[in-house]
Amino acid sequence: MTQRIAVYPGSFDPLHNGHLDIIQRCRPLFDEVVVAVLRNTSKGKGLFSVEERVEIIDETLNDLDGVRVESFSGLLVHFMEAVGARTIVRGLRAVSDFESEFQMALMNRRLDSRMETVFLTSREEFSYLSSRLVKEVYLLGGDCQGLLPPQVLRRLAR
Numbered sequence: 001m002t003q004r005i006a007v008y009p010g011s012f013d014p015l016h017n018g019h020l021d022i023i024q025r026c027r028p029l030f031d032e033v034v035v036a037v038l039r040n041t042s043k044g045k046g047l048f049s050v051e052e053r054v055e056i057i058d059e060t061l062n063d064l065d066g067v068r069v070e071s072f073s074g075l076l077v078h079f080m081e082a083v084g085a086r087t088i089v090r091g092l093r094a095v096s097d098f099e100s101e102f103q104m105a106l107m108n109r110r111l112d113s114r115m116e117t118v119f120l121t122s123r124e125e126f127s128y129l130s131s132r133l134v135k136e137v138y139l140l141g142g143d144c145q146g147l148l149p150p151q152v153l154r155r156l157a158r
Contacts (some may be wrong), residue, residue: 003031003084004029004030004031004032004087005030005031005032005034005083005084005085005086005087006026006029006030006032006034006077006085006087006088006089007031007033007034007035007036007076007080007083007085007087007088007089007100008023008026008033008034008036008088008089008090008117009036009038009076009079009088010035010036010037010038010073010131011037011038011040011046011053012035012037012053012057012131013046013048013053013130013131013135014034014048014056014134014135014138014148014156015049015051015053015056015057015060015128015131015148015149015151015152016046016126016129016130016131016134016147016148016149016152016154017129017146017147017148017149018091018093018122018126018129019091020060020149021122021123021126022089022091022120023035023061023067024064024120025063026089026118026121027066027067029065029118030087031046031066032066032067032068033067033068033089033158034068034069034083034085035057035061035067035068035129035148036070036071036072036076036079037053037054037057037069037071037072037075037091038071038072039071039072040054040073043046045062047135047138047156048155050071051071052155053071054069054070054071056151056152056155057069059133059151060149061152062153066139066149068104070083070132073142075111076097077108077111077112077115078089079114080112081112084107084108086114086115086116087115087116087117087118088105088108088115089102089118089120090105090117090118090119090120091116091119091120091121092101092102092119092121092122092127093121093127093128093129094127094129100118101117102121104117104118105119129147134135134147134148135138138156144156146156
């Protein structure tokens with residue numbers, strides 16, 4: 001029997017509680033979930049290096065079976081082919097997310113017709129949360145308690 005492997009891609013800079021919620025909720029739907037950290041040079045300098053993000057996510061999810069973390073660059077469909085996945089998992093916070101996510105889903109299917117995208121809506125308490133917003137709050141000295149997992153908070157405190 002073929003394993004059902006899904007990929008949850010993103011920059012995860014930083015990983016926040018909304019990301020964790022999507023990972024935990026999609027895990028029972030698949031045999032394995034690969035959290036794929038994008039090496040995106042166009043976004044400029046992040047809070048954490050790609051290697052640090054992979055470590056943080058690994059550390060945060062170490063008690064969740066069937067989840068692994070990898071980094072990738074280039075086209076997502078090429079990475080998915082390499083890991084044997086056919087499903088992309090994406091979180092939707094609000095209607096405003098849908099248009100760009102829908103375009104990406106269609107482009108990924110255009111690049112490889114075997115790829116499907118599954119959208120999970122965020123829980124209400126995470127609907128406003130984005131890495132960009134959390135990063136801004138942190139850099140301006142705001143309190144990120146309750147927005148980020150303890151592993152991320154510890155790294156930021158260093």
